[in-house]
Structures are given as C-alpha cells and as structure tokens.
Amino acid sequence: MAGSDLRTTIGTLEIAPCVFNASGPLSTRDEELWALAESDAGAVVLKSATLEPRAGNPEPRLWRDSLRGTSLNSNGLCNLGCEGHARQVERLRAEFGKPVIASIAGLSAQDYPAMAERLGRVASAIEVNLSCPNIPGKPQMAFDLEAARSVLKAVRRSTRCDLWVKLPPYQDRAMVEAMAQLLLDVGVQAAVCINSPSGLEIDFETEQTRIHPNGGMGGAGGRDILRIARWNIRQFFLALAGKVDVVGVGGVYSGLDLYGHLLCGAGAVEVGTSYLEEGPKIFGRLKRELHEVLAERGVPGIAAKIGALRVAPVEA
Ligand code: RRO
Numbered sequence: 289m290a291g292s293d294l295r296t297t298i299g300t301l302e303i304a305p306c307v308f309n310a311s312g313p314l315s316t317r318d319e320e321l322w323a324l325a326e327s328d329a330g331a332v333v334l335k336s337a338t339l340e341p342r343a344g345n346p347e348p349r350l351w352r353d354s355l356r357g358t359s360l361n362s363n364g365l366c367n368l369g370c371e372g373h374a375r376q377v378e379r380l381r382a383e384f385g386k387p388v389i390a391s392i393a394g395l396s397a398q399d400y401p402a403m404a405e406r407l408g409r410v411a412s413a414i415e416v417n418l419s420c421p422n423i424p425g426k427p428q429m430a431f432d433l434e435a436a437r438s439v440l441k442a443v444r445r446s447t448r449c450d451l452w453v454k455l456p457p458y459q460d461r462a463m464v465e466a467m468a469q470l471l472l473d474v475g476v477q478a479a480v481c482i483n484s485p486s487g488l489e490i491d492f493e494t495e496q497t498r499i500h501p502n503g504g505m506g507g508a509g510g511r512d513i514l515r516i517a518r519w520n521i522r523q524f525f526l527a528l529a530g531k532v533d534v535v536g537v538g539g540v541y542s543g544l545d546l547y548g549h550l551l552c553g554a555g556a557v558e559v560g561t562s563y564l565e566e567g568p569k570i571f572g573r574l575k576r577e578l579h580e581v582l583a584e585r586g587v588p589g590i591a592a593k594i595g596a597l598r599v600a601p602v603e604a
Contacts, residue, residue: 293589299477310560327568336393341369345501362506387412401446408447419456419483452478468527481520509561514539525553543577553595
C-alpha cells in the first residue's frame with residue numbers, strides 16, 4: 289500500500305505527496321504555517337497577501353457546519369501584508385524542504401506586480417489570486433479578461449518565479465477557453481481551480497444571514513462545491529492541453545474525492561474547508577486513503593491517472 293507513487297510536478301516544482309492546503313483557512317499565523325510544514329502536506333500555501341496588512345471584514349464572517357461539511361466565508365482578505373508574508377516564506381523555506389507558495393491578491397492592479405517581485409524572490413511559486421469574492425465594491429478580476437490580461441502580463445514581467453493563477457468557478461465553456469488562452473499567452477505554470485463560488489446561508493430560527501459582511505453573502509466551500517470544482521478542473525485540463533498544469537480545489541474530504549480531481553485533470557489537489565475542520569492531520573489521512581484507492585486498482589502511482597477520466601460510452 290505505502291508503495292504507490294504520490295509525487296507530482298506542477299510547473300517546475302516537484303511536490304510529494306500531491307495534496308496540500310488551499311490558501312485561506314489556517315494559513316496566516318506562524319503556528320498554522322509551521323503545523324502545515326510539519327504535516328504530511330506536500331507543500332504550504334499562505335493566505336493571500338495584500339501590500340499592507342488587513343484586519344478583514346467585521347465578524348461574524350465565517351460560518352461552517354461540520355455535519356454537512358460546508359462553509360461560507362467573507363473574511364475580506366485578513367492578512368499580515370506582503371512584507372510579513374515574505375518573512376514567513378523565507379523562514380519556512382530555510383527550515384523545511386517542501387515548496388512554499390505565496391498567494392497575492394491586489395486591491396488595485398498595480399499592487400500585483402509589486403508583491404510578485406518581492407515574494408518571487410523568496411517563494412517556490414506565486415499563486416495570483418484573481419478571484420476573491422469578498423471585497424466590497426471590488427469585482428473579481430478573473431471575470432474581466434482585459435484587466436486580467438494586463439495584471440498577469442505585469443506580474444509575469446516582475447518575476448521569474450513560477451506563477452499559479454487562482455480562478456473562480458466558471459459556468460460557461462467560452463469563458464474557460466478565453467481564460468485558458470490568456471494563461472497560455474502570458475506563460476503561467478498552473479491554473480488553480482476553483483476559488484469559492486458565491487453563496488448565501490440562512491439561519492431559519494432567526495431568519496438572518498449566517499455571516500455579516502456584504503449583506504450576508506460570501507464564498508462557499510465544502511462538499512457542496514465538489515462537482516463545480518470537477519467541471520472546472522476538467523474544462524481547464526482539456527483547454528490547456530497539457531501546456532499549463534491544473535491544481536484542483538473544492539469539496540475534497542476523502543482519498544476518493546482526491547482521486548476524482550486527479551482523474552479530471554488536476555496534477556495536485558488543495559483542500560480548504562475539510563482542512564479547516566480536521567486540521568493538519570488531514571494530510572496524513574488523505575495520503576493513506578489515496579494509497580488505498582490506488583492499491584485497490586493496482587495502480588503504481590498517480591502519474592498515469594491525471595486526466596484519465598473516460599466518458600461513458602453510448603449504450604448499445
Ligand atoms: O479573504 C477572503 O474573504 C477570501 C479570499 Br481572499 C478568497 O480568495 N476566497 C475566499 O473564499 N475568501
């Protein structure tokens with residue numbers, strides 16, 4: 289069982305095992321990051337940084353239901369600021385052998401290249417977050433192709449570090465193709481699918497929203513988003529045709545969920561809400577369960593299974 293090969297390559301990075309945390313949950317404070325680095329996670333991804341530190345949106349801003357395996361957040365980019373993140377990345381890389389991915393989310397277009405230049409000097413890769421759903425008055429850049437093109441080109445010019453681009457869930461094939469073409473034109477290393485779909489949760493006892501910011505609306509995570517993530521991973525895997533890697537995120541609670549993202553085309557998988565629930569020991573569990581899934585199928589490693597999903601044949 290322990291023999292199957294869970295190593296993967298995303299851009300220029302070798303990552304083992306192919307599962308690690310999604311940016312956001314438990315990825316800001318030193319204790320959280322050091323626990324991730326010490327866990328079985330294949331890499332460490334930091335919370336998205338802005339140029340300056342931010343306190344984020346007013347509470348309550350995070351709701352979760354562990355029985356249903358679901359969450360809704362409007363954290364509002366609470367983070368330690370670019371310089372604080374750069375120092376954490378440097379220390380993590382000096383202490384541990386695993387890749388450390390810095391995430392950036394500018395409040396304006398000019399912030400992105402400045403942060404990429406700074407963090408690109410220390411990080412293993414930069415995840416460019418074009419899809420934060422929770423900043424009042426700020427549209428998601430990934431839904432404005434021209435704005436996204438100009439930001440990604442400026443970021444590409446500012447650093448030689450690998451670039452991963454965190455995308456929102458799309459619901460339309462034409463939009464996927466246009467974004468995939470942009471990623472190919474700019475020359476990034478990975479598409480990360482998906483950030484949280486917009487959602488709303490109701491407390492029926494009080495007939496109030498579960499969270500406060502943005503009229504109670506935020507980004508959904510957990511089991512509900514598994515199929516939306518699969519659709520996006522598959523679409524980007526097909527549209528990028530092996531020239532840019534795909535990292536899958538969304539709804540993974542088990543080794544089989546993880547395996548499903550690999551079949552759809554993810555070369556690696558990030559976990560958010562389930563990691564928030566279970567803490568860093570989830571990576572050991574998912575690793576064990578993925579070994580079991582592969583052993584049951586007699587598969588020696590994940591490599592041959594990435595994107596190997598087959599379409600059901602027409603019934604005779
Ligand atoms: O901080 C947030 O509110 C947040 C971010 Br930056 C993001 O990318 N996705 C999300 O669900 N929440």
